[in-house]
Amino acid sequence: MKDFNIGEIIGLLLRTTPFLVFRFLIYFGITLGYVLVTGAGAGTGYGIGSIAGDSATGGMYGGIIGFGIAGAIMYFLREYLLYMVKAGHIAVLVELLEGKELPGGRSQIDHAQQVVRERFVESSVLFGLDQLIKGILKSFNRIFFTVASLLPIPGSGGLVKFLNTVINLSLTYLDEVILAYNIRTRAENPWDGSKTALVLYAQNYKAFLKNAFWLAFLIWGLTFLIFLLILAPVAGLVALFPGSAGPLSLVIAVVFAWGIKQAVIEPFAMTALMQVFFKVTQGQQANPEWEAKLDNASGKFRELKDKAASWHKPAPAATETPSG
Numbered sequence: 001m002k003d004f005n006i007g008e009i010i011g012l013l014l015r016t017t018p019f020l021v022f023r024f025l026i027y028f029g030i031t032l033g034y035v036l037v038t039g040a041g042a043g044t045g046y047g048i049g050s051i052a053g054d055s056a057t058g059g060m061y062g063g064i065i066g067f068g069i070a071g072a073i074m075y076f077l078r079e080y081l082l083y084m085v086k087a088g089h090i091a092v093l094v095e096l097l098e099g100k101e102l103p104g105g106r107s108q109i110d111h112a113q114q115v116v117r118e119r120f121v122e123s124s125v126l127f128g129l130d131q132l133i134k135g136i137l138k139s140f141n142r143i144f145f146t147v148a149s150l151l152p153i154p155g156s157g158g159l160v161k162f163l164n165t166v167i168n169l170s171l172t173y174l175d176e177v178i179l180a181y182n183i184r185t186r187a188e189n190p191w192d193g194s195k196t197a198l199v200l201y202a203q204n205y206k207a208f209l210k211n212a213f214w215l216a217f218l219i220w221g222l223t224f225l226i227f228l229l230i231l232a233p234v235a236g237l238v239a240l241f242p243g244s245a246g247p248l249s250l251v252i253a254v255v256f257a258w259g260i261k262q263a264v265i266e267p268f269a270m271t272a273l274m275q276v277f278f279k280v281t282q283g284q285q286a287n288p289e290w291e292a293k294l295d296n297a298s299g300k301f302r303e304l305k306d307k308a309a310s311w312h313k314p315a316p317a318a319t320e321t322p323s324g
Contacts, residue, residue: 031259041066088112139298191308199286
């Protein structure tokens with residue numbers, strides 16, 4: 001049986017509607033940016049291609065280049081998105097799970113960002129921590145997370161490999177759950193708090209594997225459904241681009257589906273895993289044996305421990321008090 005409650009998750013998300021709207025606007029803006037930059041690239045390529053006598057091919061290659069440029073811009077925005085959007089949403093969800101009341105509207109977003117700044121003074125600290133956690137989880141999951149350990153299926157290696165891939169994709173939100181642990185425990189040292197959370201996760205990995213199995217069907221089933229629903233409208237939009245739009249229709253439909261997934265489905269999965277983590281690890285202490293296993297499984301975990309040992313919290317930036 002699963003350890004998350006779908007009805008409770010939906011209720012929690014509805015109480016963070018300002019953040020859901022905020023996320024939707026941001027990811028819609030990102031998706032629109034992809035479309036506009038891809039369209040501009042297609043138009044430029046079409047014009048250059050017409051000079052060379054093959055405008056359709058020029059439009060297609062121009063669109064591909066435009067899509068690549070949009071992807072590069074997105075890569076540089078990821079630190080801002082983590083600090084301003086994801087961590088803030090995690091902060092308010094943690095407070096709701098603790099039974100606290102939250103402000104509404106824009107005040108909820110401002111409140112969340114204040115909580116994040118208290119725990120992670122600089123965005124670079126949060127971003128560096130998040131990247132390190134992802135690396136540790138990837139190493140650990142590759143060793144311990146297999147469907148075969150949950151459902152032994154003799155003679156079906158291909159199916160097991162496919163299911164392992166799907167389930168691991170549904171666990172991509174665990175780094176955010178570990179950030180939630182830091183916020184909930186009010187960890188002064190985020191590196192040490194993350195180390196403890198990782199050990200707690202490792203010693204309960206079978207419970208997470210079981211829940212990831214259920215989540216995989218929910219997350220990816222909904223994402224695929226969204227993709228099918230928007231494929232035709234997107235194809236009509238991309239048909240307005242100069243040149244051959246066929247291949248771009250599929251790519252941009254995937255981007256639209258990704259945007260909706262990030263805005264709506266990702267918070268659902270993240271909240272479900274938060275429920276599982278806090279429920280399963282309640283009252284537990286980090287087991288030194290599992291800490292040793294993480295040491296052996298990941299060099300990044302040893303790096304995390306070094307950072308925890310040498311951590312000194314930077315002083316918050318001074319704010320000026322208005323005169324008069």
